[in-house]
Amino acid sequence: MAVALVPSKVRSFFRPGLKKRRRSSNSSTECEPKKLKDASTHTTHDDTKVGPDLQPNSKFFRDLPIEIRRMIYDLVWIGSYDHKYHAVRxxxxxxxxxxxxxxxxxxxxxxxxxxxxxxxxxxxxxxxxxxxxxxxxxxxxxxxxxxxxxxxxxxxxxxxxxxxxxxxxxxxxxxxxxxxxxxxxxxxxxxxxxxxxxxxxxxxxxxxxxxxxxxxxxxxxxxxxxxxxxxxxxxxxxxxxxxxxxxxxxxxxxxxxxxxxxxxxxxxxxxxxxxxxxxxxxxxxxxxxxxxxxxxxxxxxxxxxxxxxxxxxxxxxxxxxxxxxRYWQFNPGEVDRFTWETHTKGRESHCFIIMDREGMSIPNPYLLDFF
Structure with missing residues (x-):
């Protein structure tokens, strides 16, 4: 669980007083009334859900301000591969x-x-x-x-x-x-x-x-x-x-x-x-x-x-x-190197592609740029 990554001093704030309980043989029958009780406490008469429990007995929420809790969450997100890549997270x-x-x-x-x-x-x-x-x-x-x-x-x-x-x-x-x-x-x-x-x-x-x-x-x-x-x-x-x-x-x-x-x-x-x-x-x-x-x-x-x-x-x-x-695949299976050449006519400039291998020029395919 991710909580295990938090230092031991902080771990106790998440679930204080949590103890392991031994299941009895008839645990299924004992848990059924408890489920119904929990369901009744979390719903109203019109079957609308109530907000989450504020957990006043939890040290994590009671004693730690939100700023400290955010610092704890930030520690949890630290990954073992963060130092290897350019984008840390x-x-x-x-x-x-x-x-x-x-x-x-x-x-x-x-x-x-x-x-x-x-x-x-x-x-x-x-x-x-x-x-x-x-x-x-x-x-x-x-x-x-x-x-x-x-x-x-x-x-x-x-x-x-x-x-x-x-x-x-x-x-x-x-x-x-x-x-x-x-x-x-x-x-x-x-x-x-x-x-x-x-x-x-x-x-x-x-x-x-x-x-x-x-x-x-x-x-x-x-x-x-x-x-x-x-x-x-x-x-x-x-x-x-x-x-x-x-x-x-x-x-x-x-x-x-x-x-x-x-x-x-x-x-x-x-x-x-x-x-x-x-x-x-x-x-x-x-x-x-x-x-x-x-x-x-x-x-x-x-x-x-x-x-x-x-x-x-x-x-x-x-x-x-x-x-x-300066590289593109003009023909299937072949990558050609090319250079750009600019021709000026009056006040307008137009680009051409000059392929190194064939020495041929390819004009701008956009119609607005044709002479």
């Missing part, structure tokens, strides 16, 4: 097959480098030793450039003991402790969402009343372009807008990192940055607020909402960009 949440799953974030400090994958591909390309296709899958992963290790661990399995927590055992101690434990869990951990479906279900579709206690949040949302379209046109209904509205309801966020991209994460990609900034401007974050965006490319766009955020200083968040791609 990072937990990936995803909804799958009708159930919520939470797994340990296994990213390292080096994974904060958004160009780490392509640097490894540079070494393979130069030496000719290695699997470019494997790194290409990581480069195009919808989990982003930072959590590809976590995605592969979910796909191919890993040590289950890394994911073990004391959440459930602590929440089942008693009803009086339950809300304090849930609040402590949400305040002490960084919750990471890597798919829009899980994030929308957690914050919008079936929200918990304890959501306002979340302090650290990491969202990596790779959406198809049609999910951004209602934001550009000002459509009345948008699941993306609903998610951003729900995030504004989390009143005491300490650190937030939101990574946005197009689902295919291809070389040519752009999101409506200006309208995204308008959605996030009212999001209150006390310490660190980072918005990760696709690389900046000179793509000609007509809607004003599609303009980039570069040069705008009135944002409440720090904008970081992924480096432009």
């Amino acid at each position: 990072g937990r990936h949440l995803h909804f799958q097959n009708g159930h919520w799953h939470n797994t340990r974030c296994v990213m390292y400090e080096d994974d904060e480098d958004l160009d780490l994958i392509q640097k490894n591909m540079d070494r393979i390309h130069g030496s000719g030793r290695g699997d470019l296709l494997m790194w290409q899958r990581r480069l195009s992963s919808t989990w982003g450039s930072r959590h590809w290790r976590c995605e592969e661990r979910m796909q191919y399995g890993g040590k289950s003991n890394i994911d073990r927590t004391n959440f459930m055992s602590m929440m089942l101690v008693c009803k009086r402790m339950f809300p304090e434990v849930v609040e402590s869990i949400l305040e002490s951990h960084q919750f990471i969402f890597n798919d829009f479906f899980s994030a929308h279900r957690f914050f919008v579709y079936d929200p918990s009343p304890y959501i306002p206690h979340i302090r650290h949040l990491d969202l990596s949302l790779n959406l198809p372009f049609h999910a951004y379209a209602p934001l550009i046109t000002g459509g009345p209904k948008s699941r993306t807008r609903d998610l951003f509205d729900a995030l504004r309801g989390v009143s005491c966020l300490h650190s937030v990192r939101i990574s946005l991209d197009i689902y295919d994460r291809g070389p040519w990609r752009k999101i409506p940055e200006k309208v995204i900034a308008a959605q996030l401007k009212d999001l209150k974050v006390l310490k660190t607020f980072t918005l990760e965006l696709p690389p900046l490319l000179p793509i000609k766009v007509h809607p004003s909402n599609m303009e980039s955020l570069d040069g705008q200083e009135d944002t409440s968040f720090k904008v970081i960009r992924r480096p432009p791609l």
Whole structure:
């Protein structure tokens, strides 16, 4: 049980005076009236439930203030693998097959480098030793450039003991402790969402009343372009807008990192940055607020909402960009290295992709950027 992890001086506060009792042979008959008595004390005449017992005889609740109890809960969450990974208490949440799953974030400090994958591909390309296709899958992963290790661990399995927590055992101690434990869990951990479906279900579709206690949040949302379209046109209904509205309801966020991209994460990609900034401007974050965006490319766009955020200083968040791609799988089974080339005509600039292997140029596939 998770309580066993608490130091011995604190353990007595949880269940004082608990003694082992020997069951008699007719224990089943003796317990039946007691169950009926307990049921009658916890219900009223209209069969409505009464709140949890305040437990005035418990030293844990009677003698310890809430601040000390929160410190004790925080000690319980200390894991044996926290020192190995970059996110000390990072937990990936995803909804799958009708159930919520939470797994340990296994990213390292080096994974904060958004160009780490392509640097490894540079070494393979130069030496000719290695699997470019494997790194290409990581480069195009919808989990982003930072959590590809976590995605592969979910796909191919890993040590289950890394994911073990004391959440459930602590929440089942008693009803009086339950809300304090849930609040402590949400305040002490960084919750990471890597798919829009899980994030929308957690914050919008079936929200918990304890959501306002979340302090650290990491969202990596790779959406198809049609999910951004209602934001550009000002459509009345948008699941993306609903998610951003729900995030504004989390009143005491300490650190937030939101990574946005197009689902295919291809070389040519752009999101409506200006309208995204308008959605996030009212999001209150006390310490660190980072918005990760696709690389900046000179793509000609007509809607004003599609303009980039570069040069705008009135944002409440720090904008970081992924480096432009230099590797991609244009043909099945082949990973090609390419460079970017810019042509200027009048006041407009246009991008081309120059493939190293064939020496051919690929123009911007967006019609608005054609000469």
